[in-house]
Amino acid sequence: MSADVTIEAYDGDRGDLLWSFRLAEDSETNLVGYLARGRVWVARGEDSAVVGHLQADTDGSRWEVLNTAVAEHRRGEGIGRRLLDRAVSEARADGARRVVLATATADIGNLRFYQRCGFRMERVVPDAFTPETGYPEPVEIDGIPLRDAVWFAMDL
Template sequence: MSSEPGVTIQTFTDLDAEHMTLLLEADPSERIIHDVFTNSRAYEIRVEQALAGVMLLVRRNTDTLEIANISVDRAFRRQGVVSSLIDRAKTETIRLGLRKLEVGTGSTSFGALCFYQTCGFRMDRIERDYFVNRYPRPIVENGITLKDMVRLSWCLQQPK
């Protein structure tokens, strides 16, 4: 999608209300979003002039980049916007000479779990009680109280 006319992916450095509104759809804590944002490289994707999606990338260690937050405006879902952002994250992983791109999502986020796997991510591990320990109020998704974080990764293939 990003190579289509009128579609741009670019970094941004000012976290405004429009970005925050989208990021809050993926993480209900403004404080956590601000903390992540200060340590991230932030990307936005625009279709014409409309903000379609945002993504925060954080370098976790010497070989891993993490998609710490990614969200797409409801009007632009199922149009390839999130796939374009993930492709940009993969490109950044390669550009930085890193081996792995990681993403975490809730164990009750069934659509996201399926989608990330279609993008080439594989399940790595489960962080038990991640959401219970991090957020003061329960998060309910798909009728289930969210407790655990599922970590998935996409690894750059090593030469044989």
């Protein structure tokens, strides 16, 4: 666990975090569509530089994680887990009953990560990442074509 990182609410210009949002989003069209939604938390290193973020939105009883990423040079330190734990904690405090999120079925690392964090797979959405849905073609993650999305949920 990375002790030199703090997790805090972010109220600044989200445009300053585009580099981080783009680590997790391949569609500029979709990113522009949700960038202003919900709340954002950032992970800051000991030099105060942002090394990751998480964005979540709520409809009251359900929170959805829209985008989350950790800078490549800081991955594997528990930062993503700390961001996700913070969002789940905030959702609980807000009275939410569930937290949901989606990721690519091609991203084996994310599938493993979310399950290790206590999320359970709910459904697969075929062809979620196509030019018709705003994604460039072809995109591959570790040699696997980016096509389908899997939705995860955690009951609180």
